Amino acid sequence: MIATPDRTPLPRNFFDRPVLDVAPDLLGRTLVRSTPDGPIALRLTEVEAYDGPNDPGSHAYRGRTARNAVMFGPAGHVYVYFTYGMWFCMNLVCGPEGTASAVLLRAGEIVEGAELARKRRLSARNDKELAKGPARLATALGVDRALDGTDACTSGETPLRVLTGTPVSSDQVDNGPRTGVAGDGGVHPWRFWIANDPTVSPYRAHVPRRRRS
DNA sequence: CAGCGGATATTCT
DNA sequence: GAATATCCGCTGA
Numbered sequence: 279m280i281a282t283p284d285r286t287p288l289p290r291n292f293f294d295r296p297v298l299d300v301a302p303d304l305l306g307r308t309l310v311r312s313t314p315d316g317p318i319a320l321r322l323t324e325v326e327a328y329d330g331p332n333d334p335g336s337h338a339y340r341g342r343t344a345r346n347a348v349m350f351g352p353a354g355h356v357y358v359y360f361t362y363g364m365w366f367c368m369n370l371v372c373g374p375e376g377t378a379s380a381v382l383l384r385a386g387e388i389v390e391g392a393e394l395a396r397k398r399r400l401s402a403r404n405d406k407e408l409a410k411g412p413a414r415l416a417t418a419l420g421v422d423r424a425l426d427g428t429d430a431c432t433s434g435e436t437p438l439r440v441l442t443g444t445p446v447s448s449d450q451v452d453n454g455p456r457t458g459v460a461g462d463g464g465v466h467p468w469r470f471w472i473a474n475d476p477t478v479s480p481y482r483a484h485v486p487r488r489r490r491s
Numbered sequence: 492c493a494g495c496g497g498a499t500a501t502t503c504t
Numbered sequence: 505g506a507a508t509a510t511c512c513g514c515t516g517a
Contacts, residue, residue: 326509335509345502362510363499369509382509401512413510458509486507487496 283308283389284442290431292440293353297372297379301327302451302470304370304381308389308443311419312436318391318419320409321443322383324471324478326456328369330378335456335463338378349378354431356438358416358423365413368421370430370440384412384457384469387477395419411479446472460484 288307293300304322311318328336330349337346337359348357349371357369357380369380386409388395395408395418402408409415416422421438430438456469457479464484471478 328509337509340503343502359509360501361508363501363508365499365510367509384509411510417511456509460508463509482510484509 283444286442287431288440288442290352290354293370293372293431294374295353295372297327297329297377297381298468300370300372301325301381301468302448302453303445304383304440305451305470305472306444306446308441309383309386309419310390310439310441311421312438313391313394313420315394316391318394319389320386320415320419321389322386323475324385324469326382326384326470327372327466327468328380328382329466329468330373333379333463333466334461335459335466336379338380339463342378346378348427349380350376351427354429356421356425356428356430358421358426360423361413366416366422367412368416368419368425382412383415385410385471385477385479386415387475388418406476410477454481455483457482458484460486 304325307322309320330338338349342350352375353371355371369382371380373379388408399408399418409418450473452473453467453470
């Protein structure tokens with residue numbers, strides 16, 4: 279018999295915990311993006327933890343700036359940043375206000391609204407690639423910086439919400455170094471994914487790119 | 492499949 | 505001015 283997916287929203291105190299506890303606990307949860315055309319829902323399969331000012335890989339490592347201000351705010355809000363001149367990536371803020379830690383949502387399986395996601399991800403060769411990678415995930419869900427600072431735990435209307443879904447047991451969770459993170463930040467094994475899931479993105483080590491002439 | 496380089500703009504130095 | 509929590513398309517095996 280098939281278990282009914284749990285559509286209960288995760289409360290703020292789910293996110294108001296140490297980021298290394300929250301990150302693996304997000305795997306298997308359902309992220310729902312409400313759009314004018316309808317909802318797009320995604321089962322989270324891969325995340326990375328960024329541990330505030332203590333973490334050389336974190337945007338918050340050098341303190342608060344205009345870009346990362348949302349990280350310093352309350353848990354359960356969405357931090358969206360723009361990178362490589364083209365892409366958006368989304369995080370969920372964790373821990374008490376001022377902690378400035380967050381979980382980067384790296385990959386997932388589209389479980390509802392795949393037609394809408396395909397329209398946003400025309401280069402995807404199959405549905406497993408729709409959200410395989412953080413910028414692909416944000417693109418598939420239509421997330422851009424307009425959603426930076428959005429509260430995913432409000433009782434009112436919100437364009438993004440995280441539902442209980444079907445959490446995976448810890449023996450199904452693998453972890454390893456974070457993808458593309460430079461320098462000392464690369465040592466932490468703070469990338470978490472569902473073992474053998476086909477929507478998880480491939481690992482890439484950090485490679486400094488020389489500027490073109 | 493692996494390896495490469497280009498695209499592109501915001502951010503921090 | 506230089507780096508970047510990336511992706512895509514092309515090349516060659």
